[in-house]
Amino acid sequence: MKNKIAIISTKGGTGKTTSALNLAVVFAERGRSVLLVDLDPQGAIGHSLAKGDTEWVGLADYLMGRAPLETAIIATKLSTLSILPRGKLDPVDIVQYEMALQSVDSIAKIIEAVDADFDCIFFDTPSGLGLVTRTALKIADFVILPLQAEPLALRSIGQTLRVIDHVKTNENESLELLGILATMVQLGEEASFNVMSTVWSGFATVFETVIPRAQVFSAASEAGLPIAFLGGRIPPEARRFEALATEIEDRIALL
Amino acid sequence: MKNKIAIISTKGGTGKTTSALNLAVVFAERGRSVLLVDLDPQGAIGHSLAKGDTEWVGLADYLMGRAPLETAIIATKLSTLSILPRGKLDPVDIVQYEMALQSVDSIAKIIEAVDADFDCIFFDTPSGLGLVTRTALKIADFVILPLQAEPLALRSIGQTLRVIDHVKTNENESLELLGILATMVQLGEEASFNVMSTVWSGFATVFETVIPRAQVFSAASEAGLPIAFLGGRIPPEARRFEALATEIEDRIALL
Numbered sequence: 001m002k003n004k005i006a007i008i009s010t011k012g013g014t015g016k017t018t019s020a021l022n023l024a025v026v027f028a029e030r031g032r033s034v035l036l037v038d039l040d041p042q043g044a045i046g047h048s049l050a051k052g053d054t055e056w057v058g059l060a061d062y063l064m065g066r067a068p069l070e071t072a073i074i075a076t077k078l079s080t081l082s083i084l085p086r087g088k089l090d091p092v093d094i095v096q097y098e099m100a101l102q103s104v105d106s107i108a109k110i111i112e113a114v115d116a117d118f119d120c121i122f123f124d125t126p127s128g129l130g131l132v133t134r135t136a137l138k139i140a141d142f143v144i145l146p147l148q149a150e151p152l153a154l155r156s157i158g159q160t161l162r163v164i165d166h167v168k169t170n171e172n173e174s175l176e177l178l179g180i181l182a183t184m185v186q187l188g189e190e191a192s193f194n195v196m197s198t199v200w201s202g203f204a205t206v207f208e209t210v211i212p213r214a215q216v217f218s219a220a221s222e223a224g225l226p227i228a229f230l231g232g233r234i235p236p237e238a239r240r241f242e243a244l245a246t247e248i249e250d251r252i253a254l255l
Numbered sequence: 256m257k258n259k260i261a262i263i264s265t266k267g268g269t270g271k272t273t274s275a276l277n278l279a280v281v282f283a284e285r286g287r288s289v290l291l292v293d294l295d296p297q298g299a300i301g302h303s304l305a306k307g308d309t310e311w312v313g314l315a316d317y318l319m320g321r322a323p324l325e326t327a328i329i330a331t332k333l334s335t336l337s338i339l340p341r342g343k344l345d346p347v348d349i350v351q352y353e354m355a356l357q358s359v360d361s362i363a364k365i366i367e368a369v370d371a372d373f374d375c376i377f378f379d380t381p382s383g384l385g386l387v388t389r390t391a392l393k394i395a396d397f398v399i400l401p402l403q404a405e406p407l408a409l410r411s412i413g414q415t416l417r418v419i420d421h422v423k424t425n426e427n428e429s430l431e432l433l434g435i436l437a438t439m440v441q442l443g444e445e446a447s448f449n450v451m452s453t454v455w456s457g458f459a460t461v462f463e464t465v466i467p468r469a470q471v472f473s474a475a476s477e478a479g480l481p482i483a484f485l486g487g488r489i490p491p492e493a494r495r496f497e498a499l500a501t502e503i504e505d506r507i508a509l510l
């Protein structure tokens with residue numbers, strides 16, 4: 001089943017976790033059964049939902065033999081959204097954890113076991129193009145590339161595209177780049193505007209939806225909520241993820 | 256010689272590269288002989304100076320036996336600042352490169368060879384607590400921790416402090432945390448303000464100098480320059496790195 005979407009970027013802080021979480025929520029609200037997997041040893045999906053490092057059992061517990069997979073996948077307030085969080089992990093052990101994650105069998109086996117239960121599986125990943133991201137690319141069907149609208153992020157996106165190409169040619173021929181997602185866009189600021197003119201004219205697969213820089217994202221993470229759940233009037237930024245989800249559905253349908 | 260300062264953070268996009276570059280410039284302008292080493296496989300020090308991935312010979316060339324160390328260390332417009340950039344690296348090879356970097360001998364040997372030539376050696380590192388960051392912590396004398404003034408970054412800083420503690424106890428007893436550096440601070444925004452109240456009240460070693468969120472940083476990276484070199488009136492943010500450098504000198508003198 002072509003249902004696995006990895007969200008990756010070489011550059012740090014480009015909005016991978018924010019995109020993974022808010023997209024998972026939109027697809028779940030549309031009635032799809034969704035699994036959100038946190039492959040980042042930092043465990044930021046948990047942090048975004050105001051849970052500390054040690055509150056959830058998750059992937060690390062399963063890989064280290066401390067818990068069965070069923071207890072590592074947790075339900076959320078949305079009946080159609082489940083999360084496989086990072087789980088309990090001493091940060092001192094991150095190097096070993098990354099090695100354990102990259103033995104493709106471990107992740108591939110986990111996903112095989114649950115694949116049929118979900119319409120979509122989103123993978124949040126650490127920044128960079130190291131072991132964990134390469135593992136995610138081997139098992140994903142689709143890739144989304146958040147690109148922060150800043151000069152430094154633009155200068156490293158070529159590396160990400162190169163690796164996606166390489167993995168598609170040599171390791172996972174069904175891998176498809178769904179698109180580059182411009183994030184933290186500030187069209188009123190010259191450097192950000194210039195990045196966007198390059199992105200819109202220079203790259204083939206760019207989503208039409210862009211995510212503007214907006215304070216609501218910090219407010220949402222402070223509250224430990226996806227932006228759609230912030231309460232009160234739905235913020236316009238939440239609509240952006242709805243528009244993005246529609247673009248994603250259309251692109252997948254075409255492939 | 257206690258002259259090696261690593262700049263690390265678990266969270267991505269917190270200002271590691273920006274701090275490493277602008278601090279190196281301030282110390283060099285004060286007459287110290289400075290080496291800035293880019294340990295991040297992304298090569299963002301080069302990107303910050305508007306050089307693409309392939310323009311400089313650097314660390315990867317030396318480690319892969321393609322160039323002697325002397326040609327990998329390059330001079331800059333500032334006679335007292337030299338840079339050891341990442342060098343030519345196919346992003347497909349990043350996993351192997353990280354493995355090569357972590358064999359402590361390779362980096363330790365390089366630094367030993369040049370240690371006596373420099374008053375300060377700054378290391379920019381990739382985000383996360385993986386192989387490369389652990390290697391940097393093993394060879395550094397001091398650590399600076401940029402913390403983006405956002406809830407998600409605050410929630411993962413405990414991981415970084417835990418690993419620094421562990422490395423100091425088990426691998427490098429001379430390692431000292433110089434301080435947490437608050438970056439992209441927006442005291443006018445509630446979530447950022449709340450992070451700062453927690454940082455100022457909850458952590459022992461926090462620099463008094465904070466770096467505000469400011470557009471000048473994107474403008475500087477677009478121009479491929481450290482902020483002190485932007486030309487015209489020196490931006491107030493450049494003064495922040497001067498104040499920070501003074502705080503660093505004072506803290507090192509006390510240790």
Ligand SMILES: Nc1ncnc2c1ncn2[C@@H]1O[C@H](COP(=O)(O)OP(=O)(O)OP(=O)(O)O)[C@@H](O)[C@H]1O
Binds near residue numbers: 009013017040185
């Ligand atoms: N459009 C936006 N506008 C403003 N802030 C944003 C936006 N998107 C995300 N953020 C905030 O910016 C920071 C970085 O976003 P996020 O953590 O999602 O990026 P990431 O790529 O997952 O980072 P990492 O490299 O650490 O995994 C977070 O504090 C988040 O709340």
Ligand SMILES: Nc1ncnc2c1ncn2[C@@H]1O[C@H](COP(=O)(O)OP(=O)(O)OP(=O)(O)O)[C@@H](O)[C@H]1O
Binds near residue numbers: 438440468470
């Ligand atoms: N104080 C600031 N205000 C506004 N923008 C900033 C500030 N400091 C850095 N930036 C910009 O924010 C982005 C992230 O900064 P930088 O690349 O230095 O972080 P990093 O921690 O090195 O990221 P990575 O995890 O990719 O290594 C860059 O585009 C940079 O130009």
Ligand SMILES: [Mg+2]
Binds near residue numbers: 016018
């Ligand atoms: Mg993240």
Ligand SMILES: [Mg+2]
Binds near residue numbers: 295
């Ligand atoms: Mg960096």
